[in-house]
Amino acid sequence: MNAPKSKTTLKAVAEQLGLTPTTVSRVLGGKGDQYRISQKTQRRVRELAAKLNFSPNQIARGLRLSKTSTIGLIVPDISNPYFATIAHHVTAEARRRGYSILLCDSQEDTRYEIEAIQLIRSRNVDGLVLCPVGVSDEHLAELAESDQQVVLVDRTYPDLAIASVTSDNVRGAREATEYMIRRGHKRIACLQGLQASALNRDRVLGYQEALTQHGIPIDEELIVGDSFAQQSGYVATRLLLHAQAKFTAILAMSNQIALGALQAVSEESLNIPSDVSIIAFDDSPYAPYLATPMTTVKQRNEEMGQIAVQLLFARSESQRPFHGLLLPTRLIERDSVASIRPEDS
Amino acid sequence: MNAPKSKTTLKAVAEQLGLTPTTVSRVLGGKGDQYRISQKTQRRVRELAAKLNFSPNQIARGLRLSKTSTIGLIVPDISNPYFATIAHHVTAEARRRGYSILLCDSQEDTRYEIEAIQLIRSRNVDGLVLCPVGVSDEHLAELAESDQQVVLVDRTYPDLAIASVTSDNVRGAREATEYMIRRGHKRIACLQGLQASALNRDRVLGYQEALTQHGIPIDEELIVGDSFAQQSGYVATRLLLHAQAKFTAILAMSNQIALGALQAVSEESLNIPSDVSIIAFDDSPYAPYLATPMTTVKQRNEEMGQIAVQLLFARSESQRPFHGLLLPTRLIERDSVASIRPEDS
């Protein structure tokens, strides 16, 4: 019932008390004593403000202070659990600090990403957490040169002076690949994501490093796919299954790709891991309950969101750009990788 | 390189041209002809604006127009795929109309939800899409009486004059229950969500209706749990398995609850569906690939997000409050429900 038809303004409160907005603002801003507003007046102001359920218009406040207490968040696809988890922790950490989140979903499209950046900047956000789509980086170079506070999450651009927090993708992929190699796999297919992205390059690099290190030749025909989406994993796996190239294992570079692979494997009535082994990037709450519980490379995406916001504040408080924070991954061992006899490979 | 250190303002553009902000504003606002600004001037303005990469300060604009082109979105948990999907479609539909999203995650806590509503309102959003936690509704009554445009998603409050879009939960639950009954199940456990919520009441009601309609007595001991979270499903299932009450099937009222049930069943080394059958609300991309592909009640949550935004605009354009839009659910039949002999029940 206290919800007013038209929002209470500072002026309205002041008029009802026979004061000016100045005085009311100072009292509510906690500067009453500093400006020698009498205790009696302060009490009256606070009481009426509470009664009218007054809360200052953040738009006007933002204009005056050029500070909006808002953080922009751009993700390629908020319905992807991976990004949703990051978003969850970004919002939580932001709220803890009294900040709100302006969310944009770039729909995995760089054009929308550029649009979103402009949109968000024209709203004068105090900081920006960006999970780039990862195809092009010209717009990011512009961003780096601007005065906008930015932290990149999930994908990093070594050439740009932008703070970032990502998984140690090279190592994650290498460990997963080595795990398979130790179990006797030599023909390991790599279902990669967007080829242009640094994220993908790192994971593929880790994969290749592991192979090379164990004296296994890299077969380009086993490196397939070109998107982090389910569709890509599906198509790549089906093509692979019908191609000459034989393989005993799959390393899927994202949860969605893994889902696509699962779909293809299931349609071909193959069995995991007896027919084909698999490890996927990104853990999922469903992973333990799959037909074959899936071994995964778990990223610390909860922390990523949180850390991203922390970096934003670290940067804005002291001018200490903190570059490329790398988070370790963890291999969660389940049952989707078979041990095979060396001669099988 | 056009990214300015300090944002270009309307005044700056005007000064460089020897004009006033008025003129520049009118030209860029498309009202040049209407106010008889010469074509030459209009061209000059547009050229410089483009060159300086000018875009109006949305904060100032919002203040002047008392319209922020922003929609508030409050969800209980953005990392839950169900809400993440809704959010995805809300943002997409909003973007299509030139609106941005201010996101809040209430963390399934009514206190945070109330905070979020205040926060969002103090930012003068033009509309609010709210997925309520569902415990209390006093704050929603206040909201209903205010001039704030609101659409409720996922949970509805029949007593309140607020537009909403939800699944036909009664029918969804009834159909799922009937499906099990047709397969010979009579002792069906109901893993409910938050008891206080209308959402849960509806689903439980549908469950009970189906039983009653088929002459099966309702056993209160089979209706367990009190949260939509995984933990609740887990605990409820374990307790149920160790209790006297025998049952052959489970109806889980959310994806998270189902996950908890899966966990419990797995820990008890039981088999789905031979030991226990299960149907879960909310479909998941993983559902087909589970140890036993799971039969689910699929909600049209993609459309929910989209429709929510559409309702918001329908309401704000013509004063036609559209009440309680109900979306049908669909039973996706997989393998998690066994047909049992009547005497087993």
Add this chain to the structure above:
DNA sequence: GCGATTAGGACAAACGATTGTTCCAGGGTA
């Protein structure tokens, strides 16, 4: 040649909050 249009923009207020400065009255001091 004189008033009336018209073209082309400028002026100034307003949105709501914040803040550096100023104003006023009363009390104490010299």
Add this chain to the structure above:
DNA sequence: TACCCTGGAACAATCGTTTGTCCTAATCGC
């Protein structure tokens, strides 16, 4: 009495846009 100080609060500018109104030439009609 003249002066200063201090408590208490008001004044007014400002953030960047938008918009109703007003101003000033030049042009037109007759």
